[in-house]
Amino acid sequence: MKTAVIALKRFEEEGRRVADVLGGEFLPYFPEVFEEAFAAYEAVVAVMSAGIAVRKCAPLLTTKWRDPAVVVVSPDLRFAVPVLGGHHGANDLAREIGKKIGAVPVISTATEALGRPCVEGVAASVGAEIANPDSTLPVNAAMLDGEVPVYTVGGPAIVVASSAVSVLVEGGEYVVGIGCRRGTATESVVAAVRAALRTAGIGPEEVLVYATTAKKSDEPGLRDGVAALGGVLLYLSAETLNARTPPSPSRAGLIGLVGVAEPAVLALARRGELILKKKVYGDVTVAIGR
Incomplete structure (x- = not known):
């Protein structure tokens, strides 16, 4: 994923380190930086408090299918927290950050936290797109409760x-x-x-x-x-x-x-x-x- 790493001025050293290990682009913080990152990147890593990142992201949100994945990394680089798009790359990105800098990935999406599959994961595993995105909410909820059948239909x-x-x-x-x-x-x-x-x-x-x-x-x-x-x-x-x-x-x-x-x-x-x-x-x- 094309990734931007944003850090407050006092945490620029940490931000540049994260950008370097991810092969991403470091963006110093300025008031409109999240707006620019949302328009140009598939993922955003914010080295700052979750509160600041959430407040900056909130006015920019459309749907999880269009917004970039967002991971907050604590300024001491101890934790990597997916806050947006967990099933759309943020969870995997948090794990990657964890492996490369030793941060603990804090995964909160229910299916992954409970060791259950999700529609997005099934789609990724077979290289497919989800044609009806609104369906993922009820289907993922069902996956939390038990097995959901998967059928393969040949075309046309x-x-x-x-x-x-x-x-x-x-x-x-x-x-x-x-x-x-x-x-x-x-x-x-x-x-x-x-x-x-x-x-x-x-x-x-x-x-x-x-x-x-x-x-x-x-x-x-x-x-x-x-x-x-x-x-x-x-x-x-x-x-x-x-x-x-x-x-x-x-x-x-x-x-x-x-x-x-x-x-x-x-x-x-x-x-x-x-x-x-x-x-x-x-x-x-x-x-x-x-």
């Missing part, structure tokens, strides 16, 4: 899953949201998605997952279209879609939704970034994000 495939099922997908970065009118043909779905991908300059192999509303789970044209594209299709609940605020107006209000294509992207995209706002291709609407 369609996955219909509840919000308490984590879907891990190998490869790809982009999320494609699709809406369509009832009875839309397979060929129309394929043509629309390919046109949208060309507009965005993205190849089909770069798509992590396709998503639509659960209200379209009985649409064979949509299902078969995604299968023809070699993709995985997730059906999202109305609750999941309506929790988002899409930038474009939509006629999906007629079926009780704020939208389909754009909210589907915003629900699953790690960065929450729309790179192609919804475009209409005949009977099909497509949006793309990451």
